Amino acid sequence: MASSSSWLDIDEASEFSLANLPFGIVSRAGCWEEPRPAIALGTYVVSLRDLAERNGFAECPDAIPHLAVFTAGSLNNMAAIGRPFSQTLRTYIRDLLVTDTPYPHLLRDNHELRSSAIQPRKECQMHMPMEIGDYTDFYVGLNHAYNVGVLFRGPQNALQPNYTHLPVGYHGRASTVRISGAPVRRPRGQILPMPGATEPIFAASRKLDVELELAAFVCRTNGTDGRPIPIAEAEQYIFGFVLMNDWSARDIQAFEYVPLGPFNSKNFCTTISPWVVTVDALEPFRCDSRIDAARTQKLLPYLDERRATGRRSFYDIRLEMVLTPAQQGNSGLRKAHVVTNTNAANLLFSFPQMLAHHSVGGCEMRVGDLLGSGTISGPDTGSMGSLLEITENGKTPLTLGEGISRCFLEDGDEVNIKGVAGQLGAYVGFGDCSGIILAANNE
Amino acid sequence: MASSSSWLDIDEASEFSLANLPFGIVSRAGCWEEPRPAIALGTYVVSLRDLAERNGFAECPDAIPHLAVFTAGSLNNMAAIGRPFSQTLRTYIRDLLVTDTPYPHLLRDNHELRSSAIQPRKECQMHMPMEIGDYTDFYVGLNHAYNVGVLFRGPQNALQPNYTHLPVGYHGRASTVRISGAPVRRPRGQILPMPGATEPIFAASRKLDVELELAAFVCRTNGTDGRPIPIAEAEQYIFGFVLMNDWSARDIQAFEYVPLGPFNSKNFCTTISPWVVTVDALEPFRCDSRIDAARTQKLLPYLDERRATGRRSFYDIRLEMVLTPAQQGNSGLRKAHVVTNTNAANLLFSFPQMLAHHSVGGCEMRVGDLLGSGTISGPDTGSMGSLLEITENGKTPLTLGEGISRCFLEDGDEVNIKGVAGQLGAYVGFGDCSGIILAANNE
Known part of the structure; x- marks a missing residue:
């Protein structure tokens, strides 16, 4: 995790810096009708479902067998894979989003995927991140x-x-x-x-x-x-x-x-x-x-x-x-x-x-x-x-x-x-x- | 509910008499692999799923739009239809099981369905009847x-x-x-x-x-x-x-x-x-x-x-x-x-x-x-x-x-x-x- 800046425009005062990358469940009327897993970065939201559906995890071999978890309406199945997986995932997403990303073709330079997978956070609706048991x-x-x-x-x-x-x-x-x-x-x-x-x-x-x-x-x-x-x-x-x-x-x-x-x-x-x-x-x-x-x-x-x-x-x-x-x-x-x-x-x-x-x-x-x-x-x-x-x-x-x-x-x-x-x-x-x-x- | 006896052999000391007909979730190795809704009568269990899959609800118009609830692994969806539905359902199942059933062809005289839908209770495994929220x-x-x-x-x-x-x-x-x-x-x-x-x-x-x-x-x-x-x-x-x-x-x-x-x-x-x-x-x-x-x-x-x-x-x-x-x-x-x-x-x-x-x-x-x-x-x-x-x-x-x-x-x-x-x-x-x-x- 060398680079500390993103090709997305992130305010240095944002609580959702590249050092954070929290997970949540979001929807957006008109484009993300079904709630889906996402991460927050600055004023943006990056949909993991849309990444998964359009080859965005191609350079993350650990994620390939688990792409189905990114279409769920809660984070339960994703979290259940285990802490090492969440860690790998978060590091990989950071790699996609940093200025000098090792995989520029997957997202940074892929304007079709950028326009479908990244939305302004203020346009999105948040949902319960997990289905709570007890x-x-x-x-x-x-x-x-x-x-x-x-x-x-x-x-x-x-x-x-x-x-x-x-x-x-x-x-x-x-x-x-x-x-x-x-x-x-x-x-x-x-x-x-x-x-x-x-x-x-x-x-x-x-x-x-x-x-x-x-x-x-x-x-x-x-x-x-x-x-x-x-x-x-x-x-x-x-x-x-x-x-x-x-x-x-x-x-x-x-x-x-x-x-x-x-x-x-x-x-x-x-x-x-x-x-x-x-x-x-x-x-x-x-x-x-x-x-x-x-x-x-x-x-x-x-x-x-x-x-x-x-x-x-x-x-x-x-x-x-x-x-x-x-x-x-x-x-x-x-x-x-x-x-x-x-x-x-x-x-x-x-x-x-x-x-x-x-x-x-x-x-x-x-x-x-x-x-x-x-x-x-x-x-x-x-x-x-x-x-x-x-x-x-x-x-x-x-x-x-x-x-x-x-x-x-x-x-x-x-x-x-x-x-x-x-x-x-x-x-x-x-x-x-x-x-x-x-x-x-x-x- | 006139008749008080069943064409199934029910001991008069059974706590699962025709007056009871409780609902549960059962499986049986070799025939009912997936847990399914059922009712208990005497030493028997009657599977609602198997009734539903083989025309057993033909004379219960209220049940026809809801047959999917009988394939679930819990009673939640069935119960959620409401008390009047549970009441209708229980009355109908009793009608199928009484000696002078109005629908003898559906179950009593349908030996194929009897053999698939009715099993000895002692051979069955019970499961949690409902998925508990709180x-x-x-x-x-x-x-x-x-x-x-x-x-x-x-x-x-x-x-x-x-x-x-x-x-x-x-x-x-x-x-x-x-x-x-x-x-x-x-x-x-x-x-x-x-x-x-x-x-x-x-x-x-x-x-x-x-x-x-x-x-x-x-x-x-x-x-x-x-x-x-x-x-x-x-x-x-x-x-x-x-x-x-x-x-x-x-x-x-x-x-x-x-x-x-x-x-x-x-x-x-x-x-x-x-x-x-x-x-x-x-x-x-x-x-x-x-x-x-x-x-x-x-x-x-x-x-x-x-x-x-x-x-x-x-x-x-x-x-x-x-x-x-x-x-x-x-x-x-x-x-x-x-x-x-x-x-x-x-x-x-x-x-x-x-x-x-x-x-x-x-x-x-x-x-x-x-x-x-x-x-x-x-x-x-x-x-x-x-x-x-x-x-x-x-x-x-x-x-x-x-x-x-x-x-x-x-x-x-x-x-x-x-x-x-x-x-x-x-x-x-x-x-x-x-x-x-x-x-x-x-x-």
Whole structure:
């Protein structure tokens, strides 16, 4: 991968640089009616299906037996071939797209194929990248868990006894995972109308919140007999990453969650960014966890990644949450506010550790399973991944300038989560992970 | 449906009487290589695919446009046509099978079709009846929730404040739902080695338990926008019922479940019976809940089924749990013990209420979703649906005669759940829901 420029015109500020090349599923009215696998580069989308149908993989012998996966409406079959294949594929596509491509005749100088296989990204519609089998959401953002624990139980008992021993998680709802742009209907449910009340009312949530997360798609199964995934192998089960917003209705959650965990407070919608950023693209950004090591107990061997691999498997990804309130300011414009700046390394356990734990008791993992990190918060003000923390459960409103403030989300508010690693000219970003709040249904 | 006998020889004690006719997915080596939809009658299985391929639906005009659903490897597409179709289909198949069938030429007197479409059930292999989208497990067996609450929090706080207001439930793991007969590997996980310990060990579960449940398969979607399902319509979303054993590792559960609910303690295996007993077959056994009405709060309108429909939507299904310990008794034989006798009407909320609650906040339900009731216990000794209750969390061993006793399950133990409604000659039963415990994996 010598060349760092493409014969396509790529802005050096693009989060979809040649260093990224994430996979997604796209369609475009009038030319790509059926959703198909593609990669993003700058303001363009390159269709793998169209490459496959017009000899574009001629110099990629590994791809020849697998061309059928590029006509599918999800990335599952492609991802299932395995990490080495995704790696080869991504390198080959980069080779097609760099200025001094070794295969100029295949794409760069093939104007017929260029015009069919490459489209402007803004004209394309995105689709769910994977068919999700099961969706699991972990809770390994220690700062978030601590902040929430302090709010509800005080600093002495903020973290539960199990918290530092294992990646706490729960099974989420796969049917309502949506890609960026899908609107989010405010849920209604059973809510205690005031502190101390014992009779719930049925009402629209008044505490609709966000949860800033990173999530991984699984590309390999451990089999129907649920072979525990050894920590040293776990990374080979990860296809890539997306951003996630696990929208949460805090008032519904408060009443329902004992003793079996969140249910209707979460299952109305979970938003993900549509491009899957590969583990390979994030390779240069490996780092240690930013959680103070003193907070980590001695781990049981099945979770001891450091001993097993020596690898650092957290990522230095800068994350931000952008809130655009429904109201116009004095200027007459809706204005976006960055309300959170944090980093994906603020996690207590890595994704390989989550996978090792998830499967240790015999749980079958399948291609397309989605694992969320849980809310990612930094250690200080301005780095918190939920309004619950930012506003101390609504006690301290967040000022958004010009007389606009928020305790929780209002109808018409839009939230976007952004994530980027790397430097100008070689950014590795995720695209948008946004949703706008619609008013609750009427009775 | 006048005739109550079939030209097939059906034992009057069979749980698969003409009054039942449940749907399942079967294969048979040498003749039905590909799994296919079928119904069970007595000791026979009737393949819908083979009927469809050889003119068997000639007198069922409603089925003609839908014959393709009978070649599928799951019941999803068939169920998705809707409850009226399943009803028509079941009536028609009964018409083909009764002694005085109106269409003798189609099957009874068509020896070629009889020999291809009808096989002995014991020669057939069962498969998962539906492709499960999401699996949700509720907790609406009030006696169970109360018994467990007493064990852990005492009688004053046995039920949480939300318990009588809404059907408490959690998202389960769809990937490890298995049909009867699949062995159950004892899970390993993090366990506190003794009361009061703070450091978990990694070990095979010592408290492997059963949960006797009834479960429903969903046959209709409320759409990607998650339209709340009105309580009056909810029953139309239910295709039919199976028995379920939600195997649970109580020691893993005790350490992991705060605050997000059970995870590895449940996700290693959930067993269901393979035949889906239709809502129509259970129609004669509708009844009221057996839970003391005084324990039910005034319900919010979206859950008030009685007001909305006047229907009684619990079922008088006799349930039993049979434990066959690994050890031989003095006789040299392994002996089965009925350890629980209970009834499916021991639920606080009905399945339509569960669906109305599940969707009220905007959760999309999909065809093939599976909803478990939670453990069903009666009010007294001998009617409890888990060993946790029967042995008071291991304090009072269950004697199984001849010097054999159990606190929790041991390797080689087999548990079967049975369920039957109705009377001799017209039993409506579920078949087996069994699993045998395999030793935990080695390190």
